[in-house]
Amino acid sequence: MQITGTFLDEISHDIPHQNWGAKEWDADFAHMKKMGIDTVILIRSGYQRFLTYPSLYLLNQQGCFEPPVDLVKLYLELSNKYGMTFYFGTYDSGKYWETGDMRHEIDVNLHVIEEVYKIYGHYKSFGGWYLSLELSRKTKWAIDSITKLGNQCKAVSDGLPVLISPWIDGKKAVLASTNQVTKDASVSLNEHEKEWNEIFDGIKESVDMVAFQDGHVAYGDLEDYLRLNKALADTHGLISWTNSESFDRDMPIKFLPIKWEKLLFKLEAAKRAGCEKAITFEFSHFMSPLSAYPQAGHLYNRYMEHFSK
Amino acid sequence: MQITGTFLDEISHDIPHQNWGAKEWDADFAHMKKMGIDTVILIRSGYQRFLTYPSLYLLNQQGCFEPPVDLVKLYLELSNKYGMTFYFGTYDSGKYWETGDMRHEIDVNLHVIEEVYKIYGHYKSFGGWYLSLELSRKTKWAIDSITKLGNQCKAVSDGLPVLISPWIDGKKAVLASTNQVTKDASVSLNEHEKEWNEIFDGIKESVDMVAFQDGHVAYGDLEDYLRLNKALADTHGLISWTNSESFDRDMPIKFLPIKWEKLLFKLEAAKRAGCEKAITFEFSHFMSPLSAYPQAGHLYNRYMEHFSK
Amino acid sequence: MQITGTFLDEISHDIPHQNWGAKEWDADFAHMKKMGIDTVILIRSGYQRFLTYPSLYLLNQQGCFEPPVDLVKLYLELSNKYGMTFYFGTYDSGKYWETGDMRHEIDVNLHVIEEVYKIYGHYKSFGGWYLSLELSRKTKWAIDSITKLGNQCKAVSDGLPVLISPWIDGKKAVLASTNQVTKDASVSLNEHEKEWNEIFDGIKESVDMVAFQDGHVAYGDLEDYLRLNKALADTHGLISWTNSESFDRDMPIKFLPIKWEKLLFKLEAAKRAGCEKAITFEFSHFMSPLSAYPQAGHLYNRYMEHFSK
Numbered sequence: 001m002q003i004t005g006t007f008l009d010e011i012s013h014d015i016p017h018q019n020w021g022a023k024e025w026d027a028d029f030a031h032m033k034k035m036g037i038d039t040v041i042l043i044r045s046g047y048q049r050f051l052t053y054p055s056l057y058l059l060n061q062q063g064c065f066e067p068p069v070d071l072v073k074l075y076l077e078l079s080n081k082y083g084m085t086f087y088f089g090t091y092d093s094g095k096y097w098e099t100g101d102m103r104h105e106i107d108v109n110l111h112v113i114e115e116v117y118k119i120y121g122h123y124k125s126f127g128g129w130y131l132s133l134e135l136s137r138k139t140k141w142a143i144d145s146i147t148k149l150g151n152q153c154k155a156v157s158d159g160l161p162v163l164i165s166p167w168i169d170g171k172k173a174v175l176a177s178t179n180q181v182t183k184d185a186s187v188s189l190n191e192h193e194k195e196w197n198e199i200f201d202g203i204k205e206s207v208d209m210v211a212f213q214d215g216h217v218a219y220g221d222l223e224d225y226l227r228l229n230k231a232l233a234d235t236h237g238l239i240s241w242t243n244s245e246s247f248d249r250d251m252p253i254k255f256l257p258i259k260w261e262k263l264l265f266k267l268e269a270a271k272r273a274g275c276e277k278a279i280t281f282e283f284s285h286f287m288s289p290l291s292a293y294p295q296a297g298h299l300y301n302r303y304m305e306h307f308s309k
Numbered sequence: 310m311q312i313t314g315t316f317l318d319e320i321s322h323d324i325p326h327q328n329w330g331a332k333e334w335d336a337d338f339a340h341m342k343k344m345g346i347d348t349v350i351l352i353r354s355g356y357q358r359f360l361t362y363p364s365l366y367l368l369n370q371q372g373c374f375e376p377p378v379d380l381v382k383l384y385l386e387l388s389n390k391y392g393m394t395f396y397f398g399t400y401d402s403g404k405y406w407e408t409g410d411m412r413h414e415i416d417v418n419l420h421v422i423e424e425v426y427k428i429y430g431h432y433k434s435f436g437g438w439y440l441s442l443e444l445s446r447k448t449k450w451a452i453d454s455i456t457k458l459g460n461q462c463k464a465v466s467d468g469l470p471v472l473i474s475p476w477i478d479g480k481k482a483v484l485a486s487t488n489q490v491t492k493d494a495s496v497s498l499n500e501h502e503k504e505w506n507e508i509f510d511g512i513k514e515s516v517d518m519v520a521f522q523d524g525h526v527a528y529g530d531l532e533d534y535l536r537l538n539k540a541l542a543d544t545h546g547l548i549s550w551t552n553s554e555s556f557d558r559d560m561p562i563k564f565l566p567i568k569w570e571k572l573l574f575k576l577e578a579a580k581r582a583g584c585e586k587a588i589t590f591e592f593s594h595f596m597s598p599l600s601a602y603p604q605a606g607h608l609y610n611r612y613m614e615h616f617s618k
Numbered sequence: 619m620q621i622t623g624t625f626l627d628e629i630s631h632d633i634p635h636q637n638w639g640a641k642e643w644d645a646d647f648a649h650m651k652k653m654g655i656d657t658v659i660l661i662r663s664g665y666q667r668f669l670t671y672p673s674l675y676l677l678n679q680q681g682c683f684e685p686p687v688d689l690v691k692l693y694l695e696l697s698n699k700y701g702m703t704f705y706f707g708t709y710d711s712g713k714y715w716e717t718g719d720m721r722h723e724i725d726v727n728l729h730v731i732e733e734v735y736k737i738y739g740h741y742k743s744f745g746g747w748y749l750s751l752e753l754s755r756k757t758k759w760a761i762d763s764i765t766k767l768g769n770q771c772k773a774v775s776d777g778l779p780v781l782i783s784p785w786i787d788g789k790k791a792v793l794a795s796t797n798q799v800t801k802d803a804s805v806s807l808n809e810h811e812k813e814w815n816e817i818f819d820g821i822k823e824s825v826d827m828v829a830f831q832d833g834h835v836a837y838g839d840l841e842d843y844l845r846l847n848k849a850l851a852d853t854h855g856l857i858s859w860t861n862s863e864s865f866d867r868d869m870p871i872k873f874l875p876i877k878w879e880k881l882l883f884k885l886e887a888a889k890r891a892g893c894e895k896a897i898t899f900e901f902s903h904f905m906s907p908l909s910a911y912p913q914a915g916h917l918y919n920r921y922m923e924h925f926s927k
Contacts, residue, residue, distance in 0.1 A: 016560045017568035019607035021614065049529060050570065065528070068570050068615075176561040219683070220667060251634045252794040252872045254561045259635035261668065261686050292603040294910040298637035305639065306686075325869045326877035328916035330923065358838060359879065374837070377879050377924075485870040563870045601912040 001271035002307055003244060005039030005279030006032060006287075010071050011047040013092075014176040015247075015255060015285055018292050022074055028290050029078045032283055035304060039279065040079055041163065042089035044132040045072065045112065053119075057111045058091065072120055079125030087128040087163055088116055090149065102133050102145035110152050117156045128161040129153035131207070135166045136173070137187060137195040143202035150206025161208040165243045165281075168192065168225055170217035172249045181250055189221075193228055200236040211241035211279055214266050215249045222266060226273035241277045242270040246286035246299065257286040257295040260302035310580035311616055312553060314348030314588030315341060315596075319380050320356040322401075323485040324556075324564060324594055327601050331383055337599050338387045341592055344613060348588065349388055350472065351398040353441040354381065354421065362428075366420045367400065381429055388434030396437040396472055397425055399458065411442050411454035419461050426465045437470040438462035440516070444475045445482070446496060446504040452511035459515025470517040474552045474590075477501065477534055479526035481558045490559055498530075502537055509545040520550035520588055523575050524558045531575060535582035550586045551579040555595035555608065566595040566604040569611040619889035620925055621862060623657030623897030624650060624905075628689050629665040631710075632794040633865075633873060633903055636910050640692055646908050647696045650901055653922060657897065658697055659781065660707040662750040663690065663730065671737075675729045676709065690738055697743030705746040705781055706734055708767065720751050720763035728770050735774045746779040747771035749825070753784045754791070755805065755813040761820035768824025779826040783861045783899075786810065786843055788835035790867045799868055807839075811846055818854040829859035829897055832884050833867045840884060844891035859895045860888040864904035864917065875904040875913040878920035 009015055020028070032040070045052045049064045053072035058064040072088070079086040091112045095104035113129070120126055131149050135142040150162045167173055169187040174180050187195075200210070212229050214222060226242060233240040244266050247255040270278055280287065289297040318324055329337070341349070354361045358373045362381035367373040381397070388395040400421045404413035422438070429435055440458050444451040459471045476482055478496040483489050496504075509519070521538050523531060535551060542549040553575050556564035579587055589596065598606040627633055638646070650658070663670050667682045671690035676682040690706070697704040709730045713722035731747070738744055749767050753760040768780045785791055787805040792798050805813075818828070830847050832840060844860060851858040862884050865873040888896055898905065907915040 012557075012560070012568060014561055016557055016562060016565035016604060018604050019566065019569045019611050021607075021611060024607065063529070065574060068573060220681070248630075248634055251630070252632055253634060256634035257637065259630055260637045261683075264686060265683060292607075295634060295636050298639075298642065298910075302637050302639060321866075321869070321877055323870055325866055325871060325874035325913060327913050328875065328878045328920050330916075330920060333916065372838070374879075374883060377882060601916075 001267045001275070001278050002036050003267070003278045003280045004036055005041060005241075005277060006037055006283035007041045007043045007279070007281045008075060009043045009282045009285065011044050011050055011052055013044070013047055018284065024290060025074060026078060026081075028284050028288055029082045029084070031288055031290065031300070033082045033084070035287075035300065036307075037084065037283065039085045039087065039277075040075065041087040041130045041279065042072065042075060043130075043282070044089045044092045045116070046091040048092075048094040053116070055112065055115060057115050058108075061111070062093070062108060072116070076120055076123040076125050080123060084125060085127035086123070086125045087130040088120070088126065089130040089132040092132050096133055100138070101140040102135070103141045105133055106145050106148050109149055113149070113152045114156050121157060126160075128163060129157070130163045130165070134213075135164070135199075136169050137192070137199070138169070143199060146203045147206045150203065154206070162206065163209045163211060163241070164207055165211045165213055167213045168216045170221070170225075172218075173216040176254055181252070189224055189228060192225065193232065196229070196232050197235070200232055200238060204236040204238060207238065209239040209241050211243040213243045213245060213281070214270070215245040215247075219262065219265060223269040223273060226270055226275060230274050240275050241279055242266075242275040244270060244278050244280050246280045246282065257291070257293050257299050260299050263299070263303070264306065310576045310584065310587050311345050312576070312587045312589050313345055314350060314550075314586060315346055315592035316350045316352045316588070316590045317384060318352045318591045318594065320353050320359055320361055322353070322356055327593065331378075333599060334383060335387060337593050337597055338391045338393070340597055340599065340609070342391045342393070344596075344609065345616075346393065346592065348394045348396065348586075349384060350396040350439045350588065351381065351384060352439075352591070353398045353401045354425070355400040357401075357403040362425070364421065364424060366424050367417075370420070371402070371417060381425070385429055385432040385434050389432060393434060394436035395432070395434045396439040397429070397435065398439040398441040401441050405442055409447070410449040411444070412450045414442055415454050415457050418458055422458070422461045423465050430466060435469075437472060438466070439472045439474070443522075444473070444508075445478050446501070446508070447478070452508060455512045456515045459512065463515070471515065472518045472520060472550070473512075473516055474520045474522055476522045477525045479530070479534075481527075482525040485563050490561070498533055498537060501534065502541065505538070505541050506544070509541055509547060513545040513547060516547065518548040518550050520552040522552045522554060522590070523579070524554035524556075528571065528574060532578040532582055535579055535584060539583050549584050550588055551575075551584040553579060553587050553589050555589045555591065566600070566602050566608050569608055572608070572612070573615065619885045619893070619896050620654050621885070621896045621898050622654055623659060623859075623895060624655055624901035625659045625661045625897070625899045626693060627661045627900045627903065629662050629668055629670055631662070631665055636902065640687075642908060643692060644696060646902050646906055647700045647702070649906055649908065649918070651700045651702070653905075653918065654925075655702065655901065657703045657705065657895075658693065659705040659748045659897065660690065660693060661748075661900070662707045662710045663734070664709040666710075666712040671734070673730065673733060675733050676726075679729070680711070680726060690734070694738055694741040694743050698741060702743060703745035704741070704743045705748045706738070706744065707748040707750040710750050714751055718756070719758040720753070721759045723751055724763050724766050727767055731767070731770045732774050739775060744778075746781060747775070748781045748783070752831075753782070753817075754787050755810070755817070756787070761817060764821045765824045768821065772824070780824065781827045781829060781859070782825055783829045783831055785831045786834045788839070788843075790836075791834040794872050799870070807842055807846060810843065811850065814847070814850050815853075818850055818856060822854040822856060825856065827857040827859050829861040831861045831863060831899070832888070833863040833865075837880065837883060841887040841891060844888055844893060848892050858893050859897055860884075860893040862888060862896050862898050864898045864900065875909070875911050875917050878917055881917070881921070882924065
């Protein structure tokens with residue numbers, strides 16, 4: 001099971017920035033292409049007051065800062081150039097992370113979605129939406145929020161597909177702002193099934209693909225969760241992708257590239273579970289030969305060796 | 310507003326060491342020069358028992374360890390070579406950080422200041438003093454300590470200028486030894502004004518330049534603080550620099566280079582506030598093409614592109 | 619005092635993986651050789667369910683995962699090629715770290731030790747054993763466990779030497795999963811002497827070399843501990859090595875290469891204390907020109923400059 005999609009983590013939330021310019025991004029897309037990536041997903045179009053594109057709405061109505069470059073434009077052009085599909089990630093005010101309540105993010109994103117499609121919808125590579133609000137089972141008002149935003153995406157873009165990438169509330173679902181790598185209380189497979197059955201039932205008309213993050217459960221438990229997620233998605237007519245994380249959640253240093261053996265393990269589990277596509281968070285820091293972390297380039301080499309066999 | 314000064318963080322406190330030799334430092338000074346840096350400031354001349362120069366006083370009276378190289382000499386020679394002004398940073402026993410009481414650092418530094426100027430004062434590049442005791446509003450005995458040390462610097466060196474670089478007790482003023490990036494209780498603009506008015510009044514005869522660290526408040530609040538600091542400095546006849554930090558305080562990994570957009574944002578705010586000079590903590594880890602963190606080299610490139618436009 | 623041995627940290631516990639293939643390992647061994655390393659010690663042959671070699675016992679009886687490469691074989695071949703002695707590190711299920719009770723690791727390792735020697739004992743470079751259970755004074759059942767495992771190693775291999783590398787319960791003995799760098803309660807020199815006298819007396823027939831980790835006490839206290847450890851080892855007929863850690867325990871970022879001055883300081887203290895050999899944890903991340911951390915390559919250069927004088 002090869003990785004054919006990656007997030008673009010340009011608005012840095014908890015991964016330090018690489019300070020690339022247009023030239024470095026172009027070279028990075030070339031490396032992606034070589035490894036078989038056909039889909040790039042902007043992780044978020046803005047975070048708090050920093051933006052990836054000069055949104056008149058966010059600048060004028062939400063007090064955001066003028067960005068020095070238009071990255072959405074750059075990514076769309078590079079996606080055109082390399083024959084990739086670009087998914088636009090919604091805006092994240094940061095309030096949801098503080099409160100756990102998704103409703104804060106609805107209104108502003110109804111505007112953002114409309115605005116963005118007007119400006120960039122004509123690009124050939126503009127191929128879908130990513131709802132950047134990472135939900136889990138305890139997210140307040142998740143169904144309502146996802147439904148409203150997914151519907152808006154589809155309404156303005158004549159039905160382009162909508163992707164979400166939730167997390168499993170497993171033993172490794174700890175905050176980045178702690179050095180812990182595990183927690184004691186975590187969800188059981190049964191609770192996960194019951195709760196996500198409800199969530200999928202609520203959002204199934206507004207979302208197309210679900211790519212659970214694969215780094216929050218023990219390696220030995222992952223395949224069970226992947227199979228369950230696939231079954232739940234099938235039941236509700238959703239498409240099951242895996243978000244195979246390429247950073248290592250088991251280390252006190254947050255976050256560096258994952259060990260190749262672990263990534264391969266997760267991809268093979270996803271294959272057996274029948275996932276339709278593997279994407280990763282994310283190529284440019286954790287798998288790219290251009291990454292500031294040289295471990296990433298070695299991971300790329302191991303990956304290429306394996307899949308060229 | 311360009312950066313024309315940088316700290317030299319050779320005695321590592323919380324930033325891991327790069328293990329450079331004389332050749333690497335020379336190359337680094339060349340990069341500094343190219344970007345317009347004319348001032349280098351030794352962050353501290355010793356930390357606990359490790360030293361940057363073979364101080365007979367600190368070796369014999371304070372039990373410090375013999376250093377393998379004389380970095381003060383190296384930096385002064387490189388400053389001569391590249392036409393820069395060198396500020397000598399005082400010794401830090403580490404006791405102040407444990408107790409919050411600056412008085413521990415006075416006596417030892419009265420000796421260090423005298424000794425250092427006798428040995429190195431003849432260098433053309435020896436141009437000033439940096440009082441390495443980073444104070445904030447709650448520092449015990451700060452006025453008394455800063456006054457005594459500043460006066461000693463001026464007395465032994467015929468009045469060479471004295472620099473301090475305090476921190477604002479803002480929401481990001483958290484310890485490096487925690488993974489948190491923000492705290493709840495922080496100073497208000499009014500409290501800051503009242504308290505720093507008193508501090509400046511107390512130290513104004515003993516200090517020349519004040520360069521507040523610019524990383525402890527929210528980006529949206531920074532310009533207000535910079536303007537207030539400038540006004541307070543003007544009132545008391547002090548020169549207002551900004552210490553525009555080039556590492557990113559918003560990340561769980563401590564500390565990697567800042568995003569270019571954030572650095573530019575802070576420099577533009579300092580320009581509008583009328584700061585007389587921008588220095589940074591610090592070039593060699595966070596902005597240098599030679600840094601162990603490749604993000605730093607990319608930051609250098611973005612910076613050079615911007616200011617060569 | 620030069621470093622002539624290094625651990626190989628291939629099964630990552632808390633140091634992120636470098637994702638090297640056979641080519642990179644070969645080049646790394648060449649760098650080791652050049653710096654005088656004649657001994658390589660596998661830090662552990664497996665951690666939790668991940669393995670360095672395809673152990674039929676661990677795969678079939680303990681539910682471990684099939685490894686993509688046989689690293690034990692690779693390391694033995696490289697040790698043959700470069701004329702080095704290889705020490706095999708035992709398996710670590712992870713249970714000991716959770717409970718502090720070593721008995722969990724005995725049974726499985728009695729099998730592993732037997733199996734490994736059958737498969738790999740014929741290699742010329744297979745020269746010893748490393749008991750990977752890092753003990754300290756409060757380790758439950760340490761004497762019993764070390765004795766049983768050491769005896770087994772000797773029994774199956776006709777008496778090849780057995781190495782342990784305990785830690786001193788000093789002020790820097792903090793968990794990697796915290797950002798703290800020191801703790802308040804730590805052992806005194808007297809307590810250390812009393813407790814390790816008992817431990818050494820219990821294990822002296824089953825172990826040959828003891829290499830205390832040298833990073834858990836203050837720099838100023840290290841020589842006292844090294845001398846005491848040497849005297850205790852001499853009393854019980856054990857050989858005293860030092861494990862001179864090449865990463866920096868004083869930094870909030872865990873873990874990056876140590877400052878050259880600190881490593882030199884520790885090696886000189888070990889020399890004065892009469893240690894018979896210095897090994898390090900570990901070359902490939904923290905001292906190698908090939909390391910993902912460029913500070914490591916600079917450390918290598920400083921080291922080579924110093925010892926070629």
